[in-house]
Amino acid sequence: MNSLPKALSLPAAPDLPEGQWALFLDIDGTLLEHAAHPDAVSVSDQLRSLLGVIDERLGGAVAFITGRSVEVADRLFHPLKLRVAGLYGLEHRLAPDGPVVAADAPADMAALADAIEAELDDGQVHIERKGPILAIHTRAAPHLLARATELVEQALAELPKGYRVIPGNAGVELMPLEAAKGAAVRRFMAISPFTGRRPVFLGDDTADENGFEAINEAGGISIRVRPRGPTVAQYQLDDVTRAIAWLAANFEASPALARKAS
Known part of the structure; x- marks a missing residue:
């Protein structure tokens, strides 16, 4: 594990050479601009089409690694269905049409969410209840981030025992220790069609750092979008627009990256 985060200044994400790649993608802040409320984001037809083409070219070796649930990821990108690790890997669907394996929430999580919501009830903070994960979004009320974290x-x-607090760019989350994007990446890399490929992961937030570590350990390419602090990512992209453009340039029209016949 890389325990020495790099400085904020990173080289720009490079053009990828020919090879067999596996692609892992965070959603919010990476493919979609953040919104004040998680339900306010939208997916363009162009992005949906791009991801479909990339998935076909990589022989299905594409997966969302997201804090959103599998159900919400499917709803956002409908009718496109990709492989997904949702809730930071606490639930996953290893094949587009396969079953969703999910984790249960502790019985007292709902009561905690109610208490925190009552304390922060100003109409601007959004409390998101995601089973075993509690997320507090303060993008519309940044002055309440410190109190929410407390x-x-x-x-x-x-x-x-077994829970931790993960601060983010505009909020804070409470989640089980086993909720780790790195573990989700490793789970996918152990199965077809990911096995034997070189992984690439694009993410934008603190919760993605564990995924970057797993990618680096596997000799892959780790890219942080709009980095705002120390990171173990190797490269950066300045914003969501550039992230999508980079994906299109490297995966959409390059036959060298398409799946080779076995």
Whole structure:
């Protein structure tokens, strides 16, 4: 594991050479611009089409690695269905038409969410209940981020052991220790069609750092979009627009990256 995060200045993501690649994608802040409310984002037909083409060219070796649930990812990108690790890997669908394997939430999570929501009830903070994960979005009220973080840290004492607090760019989340994007990447890399390919991961937030570590350990390409602090990612892209353009330039029209017949 790389325990020495790099400075904020990173080289731009390079053009990829010919090879067999596996692609892992965060959603919010990477493929979609953040919104004040998670439900306010939208997916363009162009992005949906691009991802479909990339999935076909890579022989299905494409997966979302996201904090959103599998159900929400499917709804956002409908009718496109990709492989997904949702809730930071606590639930996953290893094949586009396969079953969703999910984790249960502790019984006291709902009560904690209610208490935090009552404390922060100003109409601008959004409390997102995602089973075993509690997310507090303060993008519309950045002045409440410190208080939200404090409340979530206090809530740790009321949950079973094995939970942690993950701060983000515009919010904070409470989640089980096993919710880790790196573990989700490794799960996919152990199965077809990912096995034997070189992984690439695009993410934008603190929760993606664990995924970058797994990619680096596998000799892959880790790219952070709009980096705002220390990161173990190797490269950067300045914003969502450039991230999508990079994906199109490297995966959409390059026959060298398409799946080779076995």
